Amino acid sequence: MLKGLGNLMKQAQEMGGKMQELSAELKTKRVLGSSGAGMVEVEANGLGEVLAVRIDPTLMEKQDRELLEDLLPAAFNAAQDKAKQIHAQHMQSLTGGLSIPGLSDALGQLGNVPPPD
Numbered sequence: 001m002l003k004g005l006g007n008l009m010k011q012a013q014e015m016g017g018k019m020q021e022l023s024a025e026l027k028t029k030r031v032l033g034s035s036g037a038g039m040v041e042v043e044a045n046g047l048g049e050v051l052a053v054r055i056d057p058t059l060m061e062k063q064d065r066e067l068l069e070d071l072l073p074a075a076f077n078a079a080q081d082k083a084k085q086i087h088a089q090h091m092q093s094l095t096g097g098l099s100i101p102g103l104s105d106a107l108g109q110l111g112n113v114p115p116p117d
Contacts, residue, residue, distance in 0.1 A: 022090055023047065029086050033079030040071040046090070048083035050076065 026046030034041045039056040053075075059068060 018094055022094060026083075026087060026090060029083075031079050031082035031086065033075045033077065033082060035074035035078065036067070036071040040068070040075040042072075042075040042079040044079040044083050046083055046086045048080050048087075050079065 027049075029046030030051070031044050031046065032041055033044070036056075036059070039059045041054040042050060043052040043054075044050050053072075055068070059071075
């Protein structure tokens, strides 16, 4: 039984390493979310971290705060959705196409566990 547990721990560590590699790769991917026919654009990486926000100058000239307040969250959400899609595609390749509920969240935590003192 201990041998089986040892193998399981080794597999978990290997998967944690693969998750760290996946995170590094996703950081290099770029997605673009836009709203208002491209008046607001949000660029994010594959982890969903926002890298840049671009606002069309004509939108700023209008000084329409309410419109800007509507367009910004829509563009952020569009970028987040695209980042999630990229993440899901990479997770499927990592798991061999298997869809295991909760695996992405569980494995994502493996890479964040600090080493023992």
